[in-house]
Amino acid sequence: MEAFYWTMDRAFRAVYGKQQMLHYPLFVHAGQSLIEGQQSFSDHVVEQLGGIDGHDVLEIGCGNGEQANYLATRHHPASYRAIDLYPPHIAHAQSAAGQTGSRVSFAVDDAQRLSTVADASANAALCVESAHHYPDKPAFLANLHRVLRPGGRFAIAELVSISGSNNLLYRLTDTFCWTEPQWRDAITAAGLTLDAVDDVTERLALGLRSINGVLPGGGGPFAWLARFAGRGLIRHYRAELAGDRRYLVLSGRRPANAA
Ligand SMILES: C[S@@+](CC[C@H](N)C(=O)[O-])C[C@H]1O[C@@H](n2cnc3c(N)ncnc32)[C@H](O)[C@@H]1O
Structure with a gap:
């Protein structure tokens, strides 16, 4: 997993000159750049959360922090x-926050423990394309319940498997996709309420067809190589969405009367 994110970091720098977010873009109009498509997807997740204005927000598996710094600036969370x-993702996120004046507080932590996050400290929690890396998803969901206030909302944006199988390539990149029924059962078992399952597979797949718009020119052999690898990765993502994977945004809440 670390080798994959190290490579993505270098490839983004070579092709775009800066970091991008680490999730699928949702292109909502023609001509959007990769980061604009990714911002549209982040805004879509926030809509599924019912908004974050005035809320104490927790983002779990925040990657290089591009999404957190964008959402904290674009919307008006209380914290x-x-x-x-x-750790390199958090180091980049903190440095970018310092440069842009974003007030996000970043920390290294494990989603399956959330040891830096106090009980009942958030009333909105999002986790975008990170949970497929967690071997112990019930521990993640138990801690999500712990850190949410009663009535607090969550949104988990995630690739799910139709068959329930994860081939060698997935296992080598620490990817363990659950099926939708596994997610539904585990969310309920953790004492959380699932309110909606938003299937965005077709919308994301449509966006990925505009591949030429998302890979700008850039000089040097490494940039060429990174673009070549990027095209391969996008083809792989398209094949995934047409095959054994669906992309869901699962949203719900910790019940208001929960103990
Ligand atoms: C595909 S990236 C998504 C990053 C970010 N959510 C975004 O949308 O740009 C997945 C992230 O999950 C992180 N991750 C993997 N396992 C984790 C864990 N157990 N606890 C916290 N983060 C984890 C990885 O380090 C990586 O940054």
Whole structure:
């Protein structure tokens, strides 16, 4: 997993000159750049959460912090905390926050423990394309329940498997996709309420067809190689969405009367 994110970091720098977010873009109009498509997807997740204005927000598996710094600036949360397991991601996120004046508080933490996050400290929590990396998803959901206030809302944007199988390539990149029924059962078992399952597979797949718009020109052999690899990765993502994977945004809440 770390080798994958290290490579993505270098490839983004070579092709775009800066970091991008680490999730699928949702292109809502023609001519959007990769980061604009990714911002549209982040806004879509926030809509599924019912908004974050005035809320104490927790982002779990925040990656390089591009999404957190964008959402904390674009919307008006009361506070915004974001955690990730990979220290270089958090180092980049903190440095970018310092440069842009974003007030996000970043920390290295494991989603399956959330040891830096106090009980009942958030009333909105989002986790975008990170949970497929967690071997112990019930521990993640138990801690999500712990850190949410009663009535607090969550949105988990995630690739799910139709068959329930994860081939060698997935296992080598620490990817363990659950099926939708597994997610539904585990969310309920954790004492959380699932309110909606938003299937965005077709919308994301449509966006990925505009591949030429998302890979700008850039000089040097490494940029060429990164573009070549990027095209391969996008083809792989398209094939995934046409095959054994669906992309869902699962949203719900910790019940208001929960103990
Ligand atoms: C595909 S990236 C998504 C990043 C970010 N959510 C975004 O949308 O740009 C997945 C992230 O999950 C993080 N991750 C993997 N396992 C984790 C864990 N157990 N706890 C916290 N973060 C984890 C990885 O380090 C990586 O940054």
